[in-house]
Amino acid sequence: MSRHLLLFIVALIALPGLRAQTLSQKDFYEDFETLWQTAKEQYAYWPEKKTDWDCVHEHYRKALDTVHTKRQFTTFLEAVLRELYDNHIGLNTNTSSSYRLVPTGADLALRLQGDRVWITEVRPRSGAAAAGIRAGMELTAIDGKAPAEALKALLPLCLRAPDSAARLFALQQLAAGTHDRPRRFTLRSTAGTTDYFPDTFVNIDTLRYEGLLESRMLPGGIGYIGIHNSLGDEDLIPAFDSALNGLAGARGLIIDLRETPSGGTSTVARALMGRLLRREGYYQRHELPADSGRYGVRRSWVEIVTPRGRPYDGPVAVLAGAWTGSMGEGIVVGLHGLGRAKVFGHPMAGLNGAIYPFRLPHSGIGYNLSAERLYHVNGTRRELFRALQEVRDGAAGTDAALEAAIRWLRAKAR
Known part of the structure; x- marks a missing residue:
C-alpha cells in the first residue's frame, strides 16, 4: 500500500461525518428536554388527551439513567411518544424491535368493547387476509395473552384518568406487532377458536404496489x-x-x-x-x-x-x-x-391533524408532531x-x- 493511499484512508477515518456517533449522557438529557418542550408547545391535540405531561417529564427523565446508546435512546423516545397515544406522531427512525406504524404497518382494524376485541376490517393482500382472518371475528389472545392483559405493556404511564382511546391505541400497536417477531392471534368465530399466524404468509413490511x-x-x-x-x-x-x-x-x-x-x-x-x-x-x-x-x-x-x-x-x-x-x-x-x-x-x-417535522440537536433523530388541527368545512374534526x-x-x-x-x-x- 502506498504512503499516499494510507494517508488518504486515515484522513477518511478522521472525518467526523464518517465516525460512529458518540453521544454523552448530557446529549441524551438535552435531546429529551428538547422533545418534551417542543411537544408541550407545538402539539395541537392536548384538549383531547388525558396525559399528564409534567408526569412524563419526571418519570422519563429518571429513566434516562439507563440509556447509553442511540438504539436505547430510540426505544426510550418511542415510549415517551406513546404517552400521547397518537398514531400520527412518531420518529423518523426505528429499530428491529420497534412496533410497526399504524395504519401503514397494520393489517387489522379493531373495535374495543369493554375487554373484548373485534376485527372490523382486514387489509387486502396482507398476511392476515391470506391467513383467513375475517371481519367479525373476536380476538381472544395475542401471542397467548388475553388482549386486556397484553395491552398493559403499552399503556401510557402518565394518564390523569383512564381513557379508552389509550387502550385502543395500545391494542392497535400490539396487533401490528414489532418488525422482528412473528405474530400469533387466537380468534373466535362461528366455526370455533383457532390460532392464526399472518406473518408466515406475507410480511407487511415487504408489501409493495404495482404502479402508482x-x-x-x-x-x-x-x-x-x-x-x-x-x-x-x-x-x-x-x-x-x-x-x-x-x-x-x-x-x-x-x-x-x-x-x-x-x-x-x-x-x-x-x-x-x-x-x-x-x-x-x-x-x-x-x-x-x-x-x-x-x-x-x-x-x-x-x-x-x-x-x-x-x-x-x-x-x-x-x-x-x-x-x-x-x-x-x-x-x-x-x-x-x-x-x-x-x-x-x-x-x-x-389520524390527528397535520404533522410537522422536528429534529433533535445531538442525536439528529427526527420526529413528527400533530401540530395543526384539521376540520371538514362544516367544522367537524377530520379524525371524527x-x-x-x-x-x-x-x-x-x-x-x-x-x-x-x-x-x-x-x-x-x-
Missing part, C-alpha cells in the same frame, strides 16, 4: 381509479390525469382511497380534486394552536381547491376505510365538503368524520363497498 394507481372501466360504464398509497408522490398527478382522461366517457366514477395509509401532500390532493371541479371551492379548515400568542388569538384558515384541466362532471363515489390515512382522509372530507362525492366503506384511520355509507362486509372474495358504490352510481346515471 390502477384504473379500468367496470361493467355499466362505471370508471374506477384506485390509488396505491402514492399520495406523497407528485408523479401521481400525471398518472391520475392520464387515467381520468381515459375514463372521460364514464357514466360515474369511483375513486378508491382504501390503500392510502401513509398519507401524502396537499399539492397532490388538490391536484386530484381539481380535476373534478368547474369552480374553486373550500375543502378543509386548518387551525394552528401554537400560533395563538400570549392572549390566545386563534389562527385558522380555509384551503381552496382550484379547477385544473378538463373537469370530470359525472357523479363520483369515494371508497374509504381503516387504511385511508392522513391526506387520504383529507381528500375524502374535501370531496364531501365540496359536495362532489358520496363516501362508501368504513370509518377511516382517524363519519358521514359515509357504512357497509357490512360480505363473503370472502366480495367487495361490499365497491358494490354499493356501483349500485349508487348506476341509479344516479339513469
